[in-house]
Amino acid sequence: MLGFKRDFRLLLDISRSHAIARRYFVVNGFDGALTMLGIIMGFYFSEDVGLTVVISACLGAAVALGVSGMSSAYISEAAERKQELRNLESAMVTDLEDSAHGRAARLVPAVIALVNGSAPLLISLLIIAPLAVASVAPAYPFEPLQSAAAVALAIIFLLGVFLGRISETHWLLAGLRTLVIAVATGGIIYLLTP
């Protein structure tokens, strides 16, 4: 009897899901970080708005990103995996529902959906954290929106570094590349803010 951890690894290996989950994590994590940065920058360049309004707007977007990421990934992955299983069954001329391939076709969409949904949600919550701390601790030493934007930029840089490690690009170059995208986004928001 295979242990749960080994069985789980086998299912991910059979379905070649490691790279897909990693890609989803980075793509949707980046989505979450950039969305939060956009909202924070929008508020920062606008008229003075209360911190609770900013937190509510960011939380709303974070939850929406999480639910959207989870449901869209599950629906598309489940359809893809089902089709792959049918193709393999037709090549093998046998029913694979009870095999590791059948189990992978059922489990992998849920795992990928979890990664796809939790990446933007967790990253957004990290970015919102300075705002939440500032709202309950009046002695918070930094400007809340600036510190939340700094966390967002740091996370975007780290996501770039992570991508750089995968593609074996220099970590600094890879991190700076995603950072430039974030700074450009901030610039566009600044130009568009009335």
Next chain:
Amino acid sequence: MAIVKKLVLDVLKPHHPGGLEFAKAIAEQGKDYRVRFTVEGVDEKTETVMVVIEGEDIQFDAIEQAIESMGGSLHSVDEVEVLSAGESD
């Protein structure tokens, strides 16, 4: 009662899991199984392999189940070596 000492199986399997994982899963069905895994032919989605299993007391049902749980399909048993229980010592 007869004891199975050697089996040569003709198996059709998907490309994944790979040969190493596949052979290991079969070997884990017994304490002293020795498994030789040879790829005989490769197709777009499948491969035909010859699996030679040697052991003191091979449990065919467990092996067949392991093959099926890895997505494989047993096509034929090409060779068997069986001893009567009295000869096993």
